[in-house]
Amino acid sequence: MKEDLHKINDIKYYGKISPFLRAQERSLNYYNKLKTLDNRFALFRLISTITLLAIVVNYAQKSSSTTIFILIILFLSFCLMTSWAHNAIQARQKKWKAIALSYNLSEARLQRDFAFITLHKSPWHDECVKTPAAHVYSSDLDIHTQLYSLLNTCSTQNGSEKLFTLLLDSGIHPEDTNTVIERSNKAQLLKSKTRLLRHFEAMRLNESFLQNYYKLNEKKQENENEESKEYSIFSNVFRIVYAFVSIFAWFIILLPAFKQFLSSGNTEAFLNPIFLYTGFLILGTLIFTPITNLAAKVSQSSKTIQEIIANLNNNETIADNLNFSFLKKSAKRQIKSLNFLLDIVSLRGNPIFWVTLHIFLPFDALVCLILQFKIKKFITKLELWENELIDFDLIASFARLASENPKSRFLTLLDRKQANDQQIECENIGHPLIATHKRICNSIKLNKNSPVVLLTGSNMAGKSTFLRTLGTNIVLANMGAPVFADKFIFPAFRLLCAIRIDDSLSDGTSYFYAEVKRLHFILNSLDDNNKNPGFFLIDEIFRGTNNKERYIGSWHIIHALFEKNSFGFISTHDLALTELDKNDKRLINMHFREHIEGEALAFDYLIKEGPCPTTNALYIMKQNGLPVP
Template structure:
């Protein structure tokens, strides 16, 4: 049987190999430029010795000119090296992206956040269906590096939806899946992004910056800031040519500039705070946003993410350049020279003020857009990695049917798929069977694929039709010592929650795995029977997994409202074999006695 997942694995392994070659070439080129920079330094030292040793004005001028040449070349080399190092970092990030995809197909953990902080045992289904945390659906899907991307993914895995919204999201996810290779570049640009830093920048742009740059509206200050570089260059050249008192005037002007910078230092620091060292981050975000702006998106859901037709990426690039210039203040010696002679910090503040008045709100919205794209790309990558998964079809009428339905967290080579459908009217389907035969996994398979479907994602099935249900589960009930809650009390609390939801939600769908484990067998049967009959009366579709065969007899009492299914075992040469296939009718083969005998208790 062909395995499309393994075809993707081979594709990712080839991409990893290609990226490694790019990285090796870039490292070699960067090393060569480093050697060349060292050579330029040695040449500069030689020229300086020549200048010191020279006699005569003509020789001094010649050596001075020659002294400037290595500096000019050095600046160009540094610029080239910085460009190569940026490319190197990008390709290293892209290598990580491809490696991570290959690791996931090989069953290794996802390098992105697993959503542990979204875990909630009181949620209607999240804990029982492994939606968040280690080895969860969130851990399988997530490809987000921004707070909004992480939060949006959690929201769509944990909240109810509508048919229209799910259908719109399906189109958006399919459109991004068809451009999957470009989304890897998008993700590489965001690799290693600092979540807190970008949130700080967004907050500053939305709420603080406009007030902080207000001082740059001073007309005299703006004129002087623009004029001062020309004044200082003119005074410097005059001092070189004429000397004397002109050097004193030059010094006084530098001192005045220093005092002016000091006078506005509090305002300057407030403007700069939060931007320090963020130029690379902003530049990467600009590249990511530019990709979203370059396409003529067709799906309605994606189009709604664009609140402006302006190219926000250009505005972010402009901001990044201002921050690069502003970061010069991080070098103490450079800070003194630039501010004494050119009022550098004030110039950057003025530029930031001009930028802020035209772009800050749109940029904040553009930064948010990245997170919304990340969430969609997470699902698009899931669809791309599993091309045999399908987008389900929705119905306004009561419906659930699935062919070859499998659990998305189980590898294809180990997974056993089942087909299952509901009747046109709600029923309570009682599923009996042996330990380890597959009852719990089947319930989770149905539930987790519903969660995927409602998020607009593809499902692990050959075919699936369903209406919108409100999922409610009862599976992993445990005590809580901190809250002094016994297992039985915790079970009662869960049952109370389910009953309350069922009575309020006409579209509830209940999954129950072995109810009332914390009490005696008689109370367990009586309670289970009463609960099932309550669900029948409320016309609530339910999958009810149990070891209690007596409950299967309810089909005789309620032939239109109860159905029996089971998972069984086969004994081959006194060895148990499981096929994990659901079958109609109650179970007739159990394995508890066999298991007890194997450990010497039978």
């Protein structure tokens, strides 16, 4: 853990130590202090428990039964209090460890260190990443790999699944504008709540949270089977009856035995009732297992909601504007009372607490009975709150992305109203997967009179990266996430990409045939009467065939695209295609180029108007020792 937390401490941020690393160091200091306190308290707890036990045993040999009983109760109470205090220290220790790791992950995301991000991905990450075969842009834009990893800080599996679904669908079936604007507005509100966003992500990284997740995941099938039993009339009635029997047994078996022991000191007469009542307790743990399982299942959502409520307690305006029912005052009280009960139930795992309480009252029967009625009363609300938690999880990921990337921005209502299918415009647009200090931004403006851009340029000059820049920002805009541009006036485009196309040995498909199929799909998709216009991004068109047929095929594809309700970019190395704009002004030539610095190639990665005037293939060949002139 320590190596992970210090992995990138030497990284500089604009010439200064990153604020994330400074905050991480503070968190680590808290963590180390708590770790020291934990070790000292564990030693104190061990020594004091042994000492107190020796005192109890010594006095038990020469004291009355009443004194012995009082000493035992005091000993158990001491054990209970020290156990509670120790657990509290360890809980805070785990919390600050998770917060420190969260800051470290923020730095990794800032630097786009995807190896480190992947190392600390959610345990449900791989389960959520299910990409359909031949998806029209996921592989082209690194959606299911880097972009999802950058975005996904969700603290629930359902939130992560919804985020991934949005990434795959928003470029194919853009959502209603009002839905997207509402999501953006909520995320914008949360953007400044950095403490909430930090603690929210830290929950997912907390060891206790993860242990509970794995435990629940192992019992997932069992819980699903039990769920049908939990609310059956027979099961409910049976548990109610058994709870009252347990309470009755405590009164007629255990309580009289205590009285007799205190008055006579007869230990043997006390043991038989204890064994009999213990049988009731063991049977009760089995009977109430479905309720305690449900409590464990509910607790993750309710505790997560409680964390949100705690961090928004002094921000009633934000809470009202977020418009989640779990942030209403009545819901807050209900969630607080439910969590209090769930905390008590969780203490069943502490044997000292369990034994001590059952001396005074039938703990299992009372608590599980109350919990059964409580959950049954709130079950409909719980389902609503959990669905809202998924939405909160999603907008928190968007807000965190915006907070960590000051150069990004949410599109406003005015931005979206200005967007139409007659023109597009962006200023200083950059690739979200490139770190801020390395990102080169560009600006473009196109109208319907010239909707197709032919992009030429040298190898490694930035053509493919620019195409991915446009595509990735369109996906983010369609979701309601922040875009990486100062200005982004784009309608809700359907995105159609042919950037990264793979051949398939198993299907007997060559690269060229795969590209032909993808282009055919793009043209057909632009033919339908969809209300959302299309935006196509085609990289190195027909690179898999000879010059003559590439030119003819490209010429016809470009002219077919002129007739579609769409905008788009086509990159190529075939400079002959740049002559097409002389006869048809619907085509615009743009390019990226290189220049020589000393004996090395250098690139500015800035888009320029017109066809590319330079080439560098032969130069690269020569520099790498190939026998070329």
